[in-house]
Amino acid sequence: MAGTSIDFPLNPVLDQEYTYGAVDYKFDGVRWVVQGTPFISNADHTGEVTGAFALTITNEAVVRAKLETRLKGSTDVTQTTGVLNLDMSLGINWNVTLQANVTSITISNATAADLHKTITIKFTGNFTVTIPTLIQNTDAWDDFDGTLTNQAQLYILSVTDGTTITASSTLLNW
Numbered sequence: 001m002a003g004t005s006i007d008f009p010l011n012p013v014l015d016q017e018y019t020y021g022a023v024d025y026k027f028d029g030v031r032w033v034v035q036g037t038p039f040i041s042n043a044d045h046t047g048e049v050t051g052a053f054a055l056t057i058t059n060e061a062v063v064r065a066k067l068e069t070r071l072k073g074s075t076d077v078t079q080t081t082g083v084l085n086l087d088m089s090l091g092i093n094w095n096v097t098l099q100a101n102v103t104s105i106t107i108s109n110a111t112a113a114d115l116h117k118t119i120t121i122k123f124t125g126n127f128t129v130t131i132p133t134l135i136q137n138t139d140a141w142d143d144f145d146g147t148l149t150n151q152a153q154l155y156i157l158s159v160t161d162g163t164t165i166t167a168s169s170t171l172l173n174w
Contacts, residue, residue, distance in 0.1 A: 088112040
């Protein structure tokens, strides 16, 4: 009965019954309630989503193009020297490879840092790097070892007025 309007009686009394089509209703004092075995009108689905009641998404049906913009793609950056600037207005998720002559990381346009963006930084070579102070909650980076290959990941949880990025962080080194 999709798109069907039912004209129930005005000013019904408690336990009043009404039939529309093959469906019986009873007024419970507040609303009209279907009587007997309720029916569910849910046509079988075909294509990428199949089933009638329990629906199944077929393999390979969810692809990047169908995801929200913030979940699509990434910006890959390799920096070999100097200061790396991560401009949050350019990347969805960042995959960064840093080599030994990079001295620090800066962040510009922090207000464009959407929630749930990920910044993954792979450090190769023997060096230390200064992480921007506007990124809070980088405790995992305390285990950074400049003599090993390190991979740090920041998952942005919140952005406050473009001055503070709160993130959960992990660090792997090998």
